Amino acid sequence: MEAVYEMMGYPKPKRVVVLGIQGAGKTSALERVKDAYDANARGLRPDQIISTVGMNIAKISNAELNVELTFWDLGGAFGLRGIWESYFQDADACLYVVDGAEERALEESMVELERAMRNKRFSKSMPILIISAKSDLSGPEGLEMVRASCEDVFARVDGGGARRRTRVFPVDCHTGLGVKPAIEWLARALAPSSSLFSLS
DSSP: OHHHHHHTTOOOOEEEEEEOOTTSSHHHHHHHHHHHHOTTOOOOOGGGOOOOSSEEEEEEEETTTTEEEEEEEEOOSGGGGGGTHHHHTTOSEEEEEEETTOHHHHHHHHHHHHHHHHSTTSOTTOOEEEEEEOHHHHHHHHHHHHHHHHHHHHHHHHOTTOOOOEEEEEOOTTTOTTHHHHHHHHHHHHSTTOOGGGOO
């Protein structure tokens, strides 16, 4: 099927693995992505969402993005994190969601992010979009703490000369504020002609 897309001149669909510890806001963030890009679907509100057991799948295809994205939202409970690696090899990008309002949760999130990045199935060139959820609660200081923590992990795993595309965006998972800039960055990072210098 991917070959058919390429023969017809369309960008091939991209697969995005959505990771984060339980309660970080993964599913809430993904529901706001649906609201932003899928006119035929209404995302669940935060009070309707329960913890993911297994996997949720969402697909968006939008002219604004010029690429079809399929999101695999994986359960973040401690006992479910072992399944994450089963999806790394087939993923084109990683969307990692952290709770930017809770310092203890952020520490655990960074441990799991580093563990995922060090997995041999996790491509060293795979773009990583970090969403700092609950940005309405954390404010600018919380966002800077998330950015600094992520930069430390990226430096330890990839080293100073790495060419991996990474970016941190704040997102309000209640209103959806911040979703579009984050997903548009991801779409550009996955575009065949994208360069590091066009992703700022």
